[in-house]
Amino acid sequence: MNSFKSLMKDQQLLPIIQANSAEEGVQIAGAMRAGGIHLVEVVLRTEASIEALEAIKAAYPDMCVGAGTVISVDTLDKALAAGADFIVTPAISNSLLQALKACPVPVLPGVSNTGDILLASEYGFTELKLFPASLAGGAAFIKAMSSVFQQISFCPTGGVSADNRNDFLSLPNCFAVGGTWVAAKAWVEAGDWQAITDACAQANA
Known part of the structure; x- marks a missing residue:
């Protein structure tokens, strides 16, 4: 199975889409695509999230569209049924890691401390999301982990x-790095898709 990093290719930004409708999700994804983005994460935080994920995949078959905020096996099953190309979690547990280990698509499990990193690595995961990065020690924490967990690489968000x-x-x-700053809430509400395109192009330069 492909690693999450291999899905990213040369993209260093994991842009996060939080959509209140399928149409809004497609607009955001289209704006990101125009900014040179080929991979996006749709966070499953609204009732329309699954529908948005399916709509983006239908509108842009060339994009890699994954599901984020996966916090249970039930949510995982729904994301995979919707055709998610990858899975991102904000946190981990033994039961969730067991399900993620059998996942047919790449996974980026979320960790926030050394215990989490060790647990995830015991399940075979070496690419991890640090979340919330700013509260979990930030860049200094990731730098410190390089000597202890030499096989682990991170994608911080938050x-x-x-x-x-x-x-x-x-x-x-x-x-x-992952973030929502490239699709600011104010831009989405105003329908300022060009601002999203510009922010993505700059962030991924």
């Missing part, structure tokens, strides 16, 4: 912005 993304990306054990 508190990552245009101002600090390079603090993370300069680290050899950080392969990407």
